[in-house]
Amino acid sequence: MGEFELIRHYFAAAACARVGGDVVLGIGDDCALLAIPEGEQLAISTDSLVAGVHFPDPCDAALLAQRALAVSTSDLAAMGATPIGFTLALTLPSATSTWLAAFAGGLEAMAARCNMRLIGGDTTRGPLSITVTVFGRVPTGQALLRHGACAGDLLCVGGELGAAAGALPLVLGEREGDTAEASQLLDHYWTPQPQLALGQALRGKATAALDISDGLLADSGHIAAASGVRLCIEQDRVPLSDALVQWVGQARALQCGLTGGDDYVLAFTLPAGELSGLLADGWPVRVIGHVEAGEGVRLVDAEGQSLPIASQGYNHFSA
Ligand code: ADP
Ligand code: MG
Numbered sequence: 001m002g003e004f005e006l007i008r009h010y011f012a013a014a015a016c017a018r019v020g021g022d023v024v025l026g027i028g029d030d031c032a033l034l035a036i037p038e039g040e041q042l043a044i045s046t047d048s049l050v051a052g053v054h055f056p057d058p059c060d061a062a063l064l065a066q067r068a069l070a071v072s073t074s075d076l077a078a079m080g081a082t083p084i085g086f087t088l089a090l091t092l093p094s095a096t097s098t099w100l101a102a103f104a105g106g107l108e109a110m111a112a113r114c115n116m117r118l119i120g121g122d123t124t125r126g127p128l129s130i131t132v133t134v135f136g137r138v139p140t141g142q143a144l145l146r147h148g149a150c151a152g153d154l155l156c157v158g159g160e161l162g163a164a165a166g167a168l169p170l171v172l173g174e175r176e177g178d179t180a181e182a183s184q185l186l187d188h189y190w191t192p193q194p195q196l197a198l199g200q201a202l203r204g205k206a207t208a209a210l211d212i213s214d215g216l217l218a219d220s221g222h223i224a225a226a227s228g229v230r231l232c233i234e235q236d237r238v239p240l241s242d243a244l245v246q247w248v249g250q251a252r253a254l255q256c257g258l259t260g261g262d263d264y265v266l267a268f269t270l271p272a273g274e275l276s277g278l279l280a281d282g283w284p285v286r287v288i289g290h291v292e293a294g295e296g297v298r299l300v301d302a303e304g305q306s307l308p309i310a311s312q313g314y315n316h317f318s319a
Pocket of ligand 2: 121122123
C-alpha cells in the first residue's frame with residue numbers, strides 16, 4: 001500500500017476525519033481550515049511519542065494511538081480550551097495493515113471521547129514515532145495559564161496520582177500481573193482521560209493550571225516559577241488510588257504520586273472562596289496544599305514540617 005492510499009484508507013476515511021464543527025476543511029488539501037468564533041483564541045500544542053523512549057516497542061497499536069491523542073489533548077484541558085481537532089504526523093518503519101487498522105481504531109475511540117476531529121497530518125517512513133498537534137479554542141483572555149498563582153490560594157489536583165508510574169514495570173514487561181489492580185493501573189497508563197470538562201469549569205476560577213505529565217513535584221515547580229511563588233504540598237493529602245497502594249505498597253505509591261509522570265491529571269491553584277462552589281457542582285477537586293510567598297516547592301508532613309525532596313521527576317536532558 002502506497003503513502004496516499006494508506007492516508008486515504010486509514011485516516012481520511014475515518015469517522016473522526018469528517019468535517020464539521022469548527023473544521024471547515026479537513027484532510028486532502030495543503031492545509032486544513034478552522035473557523036474560530038469571534039471572541040475566542042486558538043490554543044495549540046504538540047507532543048511527540050518516540051518508540052523506546054515514550055512507549056515500549058512493540059506494543060498494542062490501538063492503545064498507543066489512544067495514548068498519543070490523550071497526552072496531547074490533555075494540554076488543551078490544562079488551558080481550559082474546548083477541543084477542535086488535531087493533526088497526526090506518523091513515522092512508520094513499515095506499513096502493515098493489521099497495525100494500521102488497530103492504530104486507526106484506537107485513534108477513533110479517543111477522538112470520539114475527546115470530541116476531536118482529525119484534520120491532517122504527515123506520513124513518513126522511519127523509526128516509529130507519533131506527533132500529535134492539537135487545536136482548541138478558548139474565550140479571549142480566559143485561558144488557564146501557569147503564571148497567576150497567588151499566596152493564599154489553595155493547591156488542588158483533579159484526581160488520583162501515580163497510577164501511570166505504578167504501571168510502568170507492567171508496561172515494560174519487568175513485572176507480570178493479571179489482577180484487577182494491575183489492569184486498572186495499565187488503563188491509566190495507556191488511556192489517560194484528559195480532564196477537558198474540568199479545565200473548562202476552572203475558567204475564570206483557577207489562578208494557574210497545568211496537566212501533570214512529569215510528576216507532581218516537577219510540574220508544581222513550573223507553576224511556582226512562572227507565578228513567582230512557592231507551592232506547599234502536604235504529603236498526606238496527595239490522593240493515591242487503592243489499586244496503586246495495593247499493587248506497590250504505601251511508600252512506593254507515595255513516591256509514584258509525587259514524582260511519577262504520565263498521569264495527565266490537572267493541577268491548579270484556586271482562591272479559597274472558589275472551592276465550595278466547584279465541589280457542590282461535583283467537580284473532582286482535591287486540595288493538596290497551598291500557595292505561599294517564596295520560590296520552589298515545599299513538601300510538608302501533617303504537622304507542617306518540611307520533608308526532604310529526593311527526586312523531582314523526569315527530565316529528558318538532565319545529566
Ligand atoms: P503535502 O505533500 O502537501 O504536505 P501530504 O501528501 O503529506 O501533503 O498529505 C496529503 C493530505 O493528507 C494532507 O491534507 C495531509 O494533511 C493529510 N495527511 C497526511 N498524512 C496524514 C496522517 N497520518 N493523518 C491524517 N492526515 C494525513
Ligand atoms: Mg506533507
